[in-house]
Amino acid sequence: MLLTDKVCLITGAASLRGIGRATAKLFAQHGAKVVILDLDAGQAEAAAREIGEGHLGLACNVTDKAACQAAADEVVSRLGRIDVLVNNAGITQPLKFMEIEPGNYDAVLDVNLRGTLYMSQAVVPQMRKQKSGSIVCMSSVSAQRGGGIFGGPHYSAAKGGVLGLGKAMARELGPDTVRVNSITPGLIQTDITAGKLTDELKGEIARGIPLGRLGVADDVANACLFLASDLSSYITGAVIDVNGGMLI
Numbered sequence: 373m374l375l376t377d378k379v380c381l382i383t384g385a386a387s388l389r390g391i392g393r394a395t396a397k398l399f400a401q402h403g404a405k406v407v408i409l410d411l412d413a414g415q416a417e418a419a420a421r422e423i424g425e426g427h428l429g430l431a432c433n434v435t436d437k438a439a440c441q442a443a444a445d446e447v448v449s450r451l452g453r454i455d456v457l458v459n460n461a462g463i464t465q466p467l468k469f470m471e472i473e474p475g476n477y478d479a480v481l482d483v484n485l486r487g488t489l490y491m492s493q494a495v496v497p498q499m500r501k502q503k504s505g506s507i508v509c510m511s512s513v514s515a516q517r518g519g520g521i522f523g524g525p526h527y528s529a530a531k532g533g534v535l536g537l538g539k540a541m542a543r544e545l546g547p548d549t550v551r552v553n554s555i556t557p558g559l560i561q562t563d564i565t566a567g568k569l570t571d572e573l574k575g576e577i578a579r580g581i582p583l584g585r586l587g588v589a590d591d592v593a594n595a596c597l598f599l600a601s602d603l604s605s606y607i608t609g610a611v612i613d614v615n616g617g618m619l620i
């Protein structure tokens with residue numbers, strides 16, 4: 373048990389096959405009190421019930437600063453503390469560079485990058501008070517490769533921004549023992565990718581990955597667990613690739 377009684381918030385964790393949901397399940401198995409934050413209250417509550425008793429599901433649109441603050445305040449009033457935040461909520465749009473309209477750019481940067489800022493700002497005062505905390509930010513291999521199969525260039529820009537923001541936060545929050553690290557998943561089979569990959573394309577992608585397969589949500593959840601727990605207590609400002617060796 374690596375997270376006994378730790379209060380862990382995970383954004384975008386209601387999606388059934390998603391990375392956030394898998395992380396919520398794993399954290400619960402490790403004794404955490406998990407708070408699932410997502411757009412729809414009913415879905416977030418159902419997801420929290422599904423992982424067991426004592427967990428919370430709350431509506432929170434991470435692009436809304438007041439909503440992020442309200443969610444963090446409710447968690448502190450009901451559970452007394454905040455130990456871990458996983459900034460996982462994200463969206464993609466498969467557009468080419470010249471196809472990106474201002475509204476596309478806003479939408480993708482808002483959820484992936486602005487949401488990471490707002491939700492982190494909402495929890496940091498409590499973590500500082502506790503003199504401890506771990507924040508995990510979900511970036512993407514798209515930030516490192518400049519694009520992928522599903523995210524457009526604006527997604528790469530947003531996820532690159534997440535890496536910079538995460539490092540800056542790590543530097544500033546280190547003296548309060550609040551650690552901030554990022555994960556760069558490769559191609560993970562979730563709702564973001566479901567239905568868009570033919571078996572032929574999957575095979576082609578897998579042949580370009582040294583470990584010979586696409587990722588699954590649990591691969592990323594395991595890295596989240598390491599970064600959330602005290603196993604990584606001397607690690608901050610780091611980026612962990614979870615991509616089967618795709619970048620070697």
Ligand code: NAD
Nearest residue numbers: 384387390391433434460461462512557559560562563564
């Ligand atoms: P998913 O679509 O299964 O889950 C994303 C979740 O975010 C959904 O539950 C959705 O409702 C929620 N969400 C969307 N907008 C939101 C908002 N404004 N506020 C709160 N919640 C919101 O996706 P996933 O594949 O599990 O991706 C999780 C994270 O991992 C994302 O940040 C994604 O960019 C990143 N990622 C995924 C892959 C992949 O291959 N699946 C690869 C690299 C990075």
